Amino acid sequence: MCLRSCYSAGVQAVIEAIAEPRRREILQLVRDEEMTAGRIAAHFDVTRQAISQHLRVLHGARLVSERRDGTRRLYRVRPEGLIELRAFLDDFWSNRLEKLKREAEADEKSRAANRR
Amino acid sequence: MCLRSCYSAGVQAVIEAIAEPRRREILQLVRDEEMTAGRIAAHFDVTRQAISQHLRVLHGARLVSERRDGTRRLYRVRPEGLIELRAFLDDFWSNRLEKLKREAEADEKSRAANRR
DNA sequence: CGATAATGTAAGCAGAGACTTGCGCAAGTG
DNA sequence: CACTTGCGCAAGTCTCTGCTTACATTATCG
Numbered sequence: 408m409c410l411r412s413c414y415s416a417g418v419q420a421v422i423e424a425i426a427e428p429r430r431r432e433i434l435q436l437v438r439d440e441e442m443t444a445g446r447i448a449a450h451f452d453v454t455r456q457a458i459s460q461h462l463r464v465l466h467g468a469r470l471v472s473e474r475r476d477g478t479r480r481l482y483r484v485r486p487e488g489l490i491e492l493r494a495f496l497d498d499f500w501s502n503r504l505e506k507l508k509r510e511a512e513a514d515e516k517s518r519a520a521n522r523r
Numbered sequence: 524m525c526l527r528s529c530y531s532a533g534v535q536a537v538i539e540a541i542a543e544p545r546r547r548e549i550l551q552l553v554r555d556e557e558m559t560a561g562r563i564a565a566h567f568d569v570t571r572q573a574i575s576q577h578l579r580v581l582h583g584a585r586l587v588s589e590r591r592d593g594t595r596r597l598y599r600v601r602p603e604g605l606i607e608l609r610a611f612l613d614d615f616w617s618n619r620l621e622k623l624k625r626e627a628e629a630d631e632k633s634r635a636a637n638r639r
Numbered sequence: 640c641g642a643t644a645a646t647g648t649a650a651g652c653a654g655a656g657a658c659t660t661g662c663g664c665a666a667g668t669g
Numbered sequence: 670c671a672c673t674t675g676c677g678c679a680a681g682t683c684t685c686t687g688c689t690t691a692c693a694t695t696a697t698c699g
Binding site: 444445459462463 | 674675676677678
C-alpha cells in the first residue's frame with residue numbers, strides 16, 4: 408500500500424536532500440545548465456568542501472548528475488529523484504481525493520468510534 | 524526569481540515536517556479520518572509525548588488540523604500545506620522536466636558515441 | 640470538590656547533520 | 670619532474686532534533 412512509499416529509501420533520500428535550503432538553492436543553480444563544483448560553491452558563503460558534501464547528498468538522492476572533465480566535476484539537475492517525489496505526493500494526493508467523496512460519512516463514523 | 528520560494532517559510536516548514544518518516548506515517552493515519560492523539564500514538568512504539576511533539580510540528584506546518592472535544596484532541600490531514608509544497612515543486616518544474624529527461628537521454632547517447 | 644483521564648509542556652540526553660580545518664589525489668602545465 | 674588547479678575525503682566541533690522522564694493543564698465524573 409502507501410506504507411511502502413512512506414518507507415521508500417529513494418523518497419526518503421530525496422526529501423532529506425531538499426529539506427536543506429542550500430541544497431534547494433544548488434538545485435536551482437544547476438537546473439538550467441551544467442556547472443562545476445567550484446562555480447556552484449562560489450555562490451555561497453560557506454567553504455567549498457561544505458558544498459561538495461551537499462553535492463554528494465544530492466547525487467546520492469539522484470537529484471543531480473555528475474560528469475568529470477579533467478579535474479573538474481560538472482553537475483546538473485537530474486529528473487529521476489524529483490519524479491519519484493512527485494509520484495509519492497501524487498499518490499498521497501489522489502488517494503485523499505478519492506476518499507473525499509465519502510468524507511461526511513467517514514466523519515460521522517470516526518467521531519462515533521472516537522467517542523468509544 | 525525562484526529564490527523566494529526556496530526560502531519560503533511555509534514550504535520550509537512543510538518539507539521539514541514530512542522529512543521525518545514517522546510524521547509521514549501519522550499523515551497517512553489521519554488522511555482519511557479524524558483521529559485522537561491517543562489513538563495515533565497507539566500505532567507507534569514511542570511514547571505518547573513524542574507523538575504529541577510530532578503533531579505539533581505537523582500542525583505548525585499546516586499539514587493537520589486540530590479540533591478539541593472535551594479533553595481529547597482530534598487531528599486530521601489538512602490540504603493547505605501539501606498544496607503549498609506541490610506549488611513549489613510545480614514552480615521548480617516549470618515544464619522543464621520533460622525537456623530535461625529528453626536531453627539527458629540524448630546526452631547519454633552522444634557521450635556513448637564519442638567514447639568510440 | 641477531589642479523582643481520574645486525555646493531552647500538552649519542559650528539561651535533559653543522545654544521535655544526526657552541517658560546517659570547518661587539514662590532507663590526499665588526479666589531471667593538466669611549465 | 671615539480672607545481673598548480675580543482676576536487677573529494679576525513680576528523681573534529683557545534684547546533685539541531687527526536688526521544689524520554691517528569692510535571693502541568695483541562696475537562697469530565699462521582
